[in-house]
Amino acid sequence: MHEHELESLLKETLTHYVDAHRDRVADLEYEVIEELPTSRPNPRPRWSLIAAGVVAVAAVFVVGLWVGLNFLGAPCHDPDVLCLVYPQAKSVSLASQFTLWEPVPMNGPDRSGVWWIRLPKDIKPGRYEYGFIVDGTRWVYDPRATEFVHTFDDKINSVLYVVPKEGREQP
């Protein structure tokens, strides 16, 4: 038998075989798809999306803080906050017994020219004298204080009382 005769015989046999089993392979593709697991593997975390989300949250926070500080005003209604209205000041610091009279820069000014600072959370109960230093040199008392005392060079200190939350301390 020649090679081309063998080839045509093989082709004829295969064609005949496929024609005979065509109905059995017709749905093979769908059967394979159905056999595949239904759940997909977890995709890799999309770091770029996460980073974008973090940046967006941080931006919202910063903008919110800026808006809060500049448009909502100083939180002077809070009893733990000291405030001074001084629109023309370039800087204002708080100096007090509880800072050992070291000047601590205050926040501000807000749109109304108010400077403010929150009392330290760990401040102990007691009586404290304090004052504000405007532009590094000028001593200014707190007009909102309820008690004042004369001090060096006839300057005036304001007085603040910090009362323990649980009431008066026992000795």
Next chain:
Amino acid sequence: MKRFITIAALVFGLVVGVVIAQPTPEDVYKCFAELGVSDLQALQTAFAKGFADKRITPEVALRLCQRLKQTAAPISLREGVLQIIGRALVEELPVTMLVDKAFEGLTKGVPLDVINDDLLERKMTLGEVKTLLASKGITIGLTIRFGTITLQLSQDAVDTAITEAAGALEDYVRGGGKLDDANAIKSAVQLRLSRNPLIPQTLTSYIDQVVSAPEWAQIAQNIAKRLKK
């Protein structure tokens, strides 16, 4: 487990670091020596007593010494501040007001000779108030009975009462209060005592009962003489 050990080691290191960072009496004495004080031994002894009595902390003493080191003034004046506070500590007086006025004066740029005069004058007032209260039996450990309340006085309570009474008298005189109005002087003292949350109400009431207006007025007049008011 490995992560837990790492975190525990970090926390331990932080705590040790904080403890090590706390100034010690030796740090204070070293600062005194660097300042160039004339009688280092006497100052050391006085401040050691103050640390032991818990009337001043090494942290505050060190900060005061460092502030004095930064001041451009003769050493005798800088040392004077420490000497006045040291003498007060030896005499077992509360020094909160003195230390506070020293810091306040330094911050406000008050000349050191003025600060020293102020501290010396206030130290005398503290001594007079302490003597007055002691003459009424108001000392550490006194037991006061007020109705159903029994109170044993701590050093903190007595020291704060002395400080506040002396401060009230100083403020009254410096503020131009009338020296012949003994009742006004007593009211100023009692108001100050009653407003300070560290002084028990029972002690304030007791002082009101046992110390008379003329006795407070006498100290106010002494202050006025010293201040030439």
